[in-house]
Amino acid sequence: MVNINKLRGKIAEMGFSLNTFAENLPIDKSTFYRKISANGETFSIKEADAIATALNLDYSDVMDIFFAQYVA
Numbered sequence: 001m002v003n004i005n006k007l008r009g010k011i012a013e014m015g016f017s018l019n020t021f022a023e024n025l026p027i028d029k030s031t032f033y034r035k036i037s038a039n040g041e042t043f044s045i046k047e048a049d050a051i052a053t054a055l056n057l058d059y060s061d062v063m064d065i066f067f068a069q070y071v072a
Contacts, residue, residue, distance in 0.1 A: 002048075003068035004039050010055050010065065026050050 011021045018036065022029040027047055035042050043051070048066045051057075057065070 001041060001068055002039065002043055003065050004036060006061075006065050006068075007036075007051070010057065010061065014055055021054070024054055 008018070011018060014021075016024075018033070019029075022032040025032060025047075027050060035047070043066070048062075052062050052066070055061075
C-alpha cells in the first residue's frame, strides 16, 4: 500500500500543488487524481517510477512511500 500522506508531503515540500505536479507527469491528470483518491493502491511500477523521478526521491523515500506495508 502507498503512503499517500507522505507522498502528498513530498509533493508539497517540492513546492507543487497536486494539480501542478500532475501536469508534469507522463500520467493523465485524471488518472493521477483517481489513484491518489484510492490511496494509491493501483499505482503501477512505471507510474511510481515517474513520480519518484519527478520528485527526485532517494531510495529510502521510495521505500517509505511506495512500499509502506511490510510483508512478514
